[in-house]
Amino acid sequence: ICIIMMMIFNIFPDFVISTSGLVLMVALKVTDFGTAFSPFAGTAVWLVVAAFGIGAAVAKTGLLKRISYLVLKLFPETFKGQILAFYTAGLVVSPLIPSLTAKGTVLGPFAAQVAESLGYEKDSKGARGLFAAVTIMATIVGMAFLSGAVPVATLIGMMPEEFRPDMTFFGWLKGTWVWLIITLVLTFFSILALYTPKGADEAAESGLAQKELEKMGPASTHEKIAFICLLFALVGWMTTKLTGMNTTVVGLIALMILFLTGVMKAPDFKNLIAWPAVTFIGNVYALAALISKMGWATYLAEVLRPILG
Numbered sequence: 518i519c520i521i522m523m524m525i526f527n528i529f530p531d532f533v534i535s536t537s538g539l540v541l542m543v544a545l546k547v548t549d550f551g552t553a554f555s556p557f558a559g560t561a562v563w564l565v566v567a568a569f570g571i572g573a574a575v576a577k578t579g580l581l582k583r584i585s586y587l588v589l590k591l592f593p594e595t596f597k598g599q600i601l602a603f604y605t606a607g608l609v610v611s612p613l614i615p616s617l618t619a620k621g622t623v624l625g626p627f628a629a630q631v632a633e634s635l636g637y638e639k640d641s642k643g644a645r646g647l648f649a650a651v652t653i654m655a656t657i658v659g660m661a662f663l664s665g666a667v668p669v670a671t672l673i674g675m676m677p678e679e680f681r682p683d684m685t686f687f688g689w690l691k692g693t694w695v696w697l698i699i700t701l702v703l704t705f706f707s708i709l710a711l712y713t714p715k716g717a718d719e720a721a722e723s724g725l726a727q728k729e730l731e732k733m734g735p736a737s738t739h740e741k742i743a744f745i746c747l748l749f750a751l752v753g754w755m756t757t758k759l760t761g762m763n764t765t766v767v768g769l770i771a772l773m774i775l776f777l778t779g780v781m782k783a784p785d786f787k788n789l790i791a792w793p794a795v796t797f798i799g800n801v802y803a804l805a806a807l808i809s810k811m812g813w814a815t816y817l818a819e820v821l822r823p824i825l826g
Contacts, residue, residue, distance in 0.1 A: 567768025607654020
């Protein structure tokens, strides 16, 4: 209860609070150290490390930005056309990278450019509509894909062991596709209803996405290597039932290739991977397991069953 309350009020960073709680449980002999920190020796935490590393490489090389611009240039440069473009770009990019921050970092500035070229002032309806589209696609829709958001790994880690083998790329999508379609349709039409400005059919600066692509120039060698590794990881994650290969192993192979080819450097491993998030996710796995082992999960279920029923 203390851990949860401290995290709700953000007294310290989440990883500090959760780690302190686990250390205190060990010190008070509630559990032993090996049990408390066992997730860090398992596959789930290392899958998160691999996903963060691959995502960092994709963002570092500019590949994520290039893919986004290639999608955006296919749509009409009007308010409705660009909202649809951001939705499509978000759907393409979401399974490629688990970092919500990285996706927002790429799509956000371009949304600001589009708003400016369409003549929308800051805080205007049109600018807010573009911001809403980016926010939804960068931070929410990724939850529909196994590789699209770090919280997905947290949720899988909290599941009972017997369900985890079915949580492949398509296994997860099987449980989220209805939610994904409903979310996309309702939010898209909500944005159009709430934020469509006057003159919404007027075009933006012609070829804005194409100009950004021209500024980037041809794809670099590192960008091409990052694309191959990303493709290898995605195909590997999608075909685990066919190949029998562990998803964590697939991710780590792709990550190590990025290091061996020089796309990622040693400082990148230290600076570009969100280690506080990795630590927090491992701690959440441990806390979820301890709640079950101590009998609290069963007790709460018994207490709440008649109320919820």
